[in-house]
Amino acid sequence: MQVQRGMDFDQTYKGPYCPHIQIALAGSNAMNLKQLSEILGLSQTTVSRALNGYPEVAERTRLRVQHAAQKHNYQPNIGAQRLARGRSMTIGHVIPLSTQHEMVNPVFADFIAGAGERYSACGYDMKLTIVDDQNEEDIYRDLKSRGSVDGIIVHGPLMNDPRIPLLQELDLPFVVHGRASDIEMPYCWVDVNNASAFQRAGEFLISLGHRRIGLINGLEHMDFAHRRRAGLVAALEAAGVTPNPDYLHAGEMTEINGHNAMKAMLALDTPPTAVVVASFIAALGVRRALDEAGLRMARDVSVITFDDDLSYLRNGDSIPIFTATRSSVRQAGRLSADLLISHIENPTAAPEHKLLEADLIIGNSTGPVPQE
């Protein structure tokens, strides 16, 4: 990573000694508590308490203080508050950039949109950290020991995610978006029921007469992908169908990968008559592969996709393009935020979690198995 600036940075920032840089002191012009209390002829204590809703201040005084604060545009300095309260009022989101987590990207924007809504409403800030590779563990240690955040959202959990025991050891409150199958210690999570969603998708295809059913999945060390596969396989086996390994694909959920995986399956001697796809973007690639092969969705090959209900990738207007198992990732963001905040403010309570059920939306991409 090249640094093009004049200063002598290596990976880690080395502090404020920068003799050639003149920094204007930020916020030095803003009104502070002392000034406001002098204007009001009150003590800082009373003004602070009035604004923070403490009961031991007369209601008349409180109103006077609130008016003055508004009039003079007083906002408590956030750094001072953090220091005095010993809390940062900040939630951390750590986004790893390794290829293994790349899938976080498309859903990420919507998730934080949901979470951010709740943070604003509850007075929390959101801090994003992009971490390029292995040193993710150091990041969490740092966040803890510097008091940067009061809690953390864990994105894209793996089957046995090392972050979970680490955060427990650090005693840093956290909520996982998803779950980690191989971890039995209780912790907070918000997840969609991936297994039941894909099981229902499988059952639906079977009810349409399909037996040769494919899966175009995400990388299966990701927990959600593992669960989806298990759900689909359960549906097949319940119907007496042995899953065909040639029909099971796992890879990054990009348009290209969806396309290539579908194309490869179509090249088999007996290609599947239906596929379940783990993401909307991959499903677009699947559709392209079908188009190229001169096949029509529903008529020739049925397609069901998982739809995260992303704001910029809608599955049709009134009529859904794809039959889909749908669950709003933005809603998951909201719930995760609420869970984390309540866990931060009530740390002794037992870890909560929330399992969301996905809806099965019938669209135009599924139909009865074609007659041969």
Added chain:
Amino acid sequence: MQVQRGMDFDQTYKGPYCPHIQIALAGSNAMNLKQLSEILGLSQTTVSRALNGYPEVAERTRLRVQHAAQKHNYQPNIGAQRLARGRSMTIGHVIPLSTQHEMVNPVFADFIAGAGERYSACGYDMKLTIVDDQNEEDIYRDLKSRGSVDGIIVHGPLMNDPRIPLLQELDLPFVVHGRASDIEMPYCWVDVNNASAFQRAGEFLISLGHRRIGLINGLEHMDFAHRRRAGLVAALEAAGVTPNPDYLHAGEMTEINGHNAMKAMLALDTPPTAVVVASFIAALGVRRALDEAGLRMARDVSVITFDDDLSYLRNGDSIPIFTATRSSVRQAGRLSADLLISHIENPTAAPEHKLLEADLIIGNSTGPVPQE
């Protein structure tokens, strides 16, 4: 917006008076400067200076301090640093969620990935604020008066964006990702040369013999969309072609919209033989419309798209799917971050800006105009 928690929040957070909540004091267990200096038998001054790279400390002492800090896992408390330095070491990104800005979403994840890289390297934090509607102005005033951030990135600028004069008035350093055509005051920005990109796309299509050239654009109150249209129109007019209003579409850049716009154009008596599309996602919709109409890209209708080079939406592996004007939004994120940091640390310098040129990538979606 419903709040489901027990506390009495309305829109704005009302402070820490929550008698029924027991909050564990965060970070209280971490090593602090005083403890470290006592262990070392040095003053806090010397330890602080040693760690921050000040020259007036003996090299032997500095090493001793650094070792001890590492050994005891000392990290300066961030709230205390903010307070003492009068700077927050934080960059704010304010994301409005109104439909008018929805387009920010898909590119947003990649942009902050790029910017975040640079923030980490330079010791800055990234703070994200999701703002649901009109009160965006209040957010900026707050950020300023609370000292929450040292600078701001402005996303998705409009033609005459009110945020720019506001931030100038607030004296809050900022960099615009994009530009605002109607504002003449100088300010910092990083933008791709949208006009020249679309002009070249137009010229390329004309060189292939196309005359009936369509545009499926973003919403044209967004500055970038306006520039793209102007660029394409310039190319047409230079070739003596009068732009046909029926061929010019502006809307949100979703897959659906791309599909609908293309479908509408194909329904015209004389449909265009080529279209330029403002986003990759919309181009996927265009392709779908062509497929549905039994038309082949390149052979029947040529398509050029703008490609933001998103990590999760690659334009093909080795062979590009679409002919495209490509510019990496992640790279724009890196540059914006660098510009902002240098502007924060050197506030007296004149506003800088950076204009990136997009590459024209020839893919499989363009070909000579079909013979009638």
Added chain:
DNA sequence: AAACAGATCCAAAGCGCTTTGAATGGCGCG
């Protein structure tokens, strides 16, 4: 009338860091 309780307010002590201004000790120099 004395004692008490409650309501309201305040001075001052932190929170953990940076930074100012001064002190200390070693050194060369006239």
Added chain:
DNA sequence: CGCGCCATTCAAAGCGCTTTGGATCTGTTT
């Protein structure tokens, strides 16, 4: 030897807020 000069180090004063532990003043109880 006495002086000034570096190179190091330190004590103490903030930064702007919260919060502890009274203080003051009312009204109420015995």
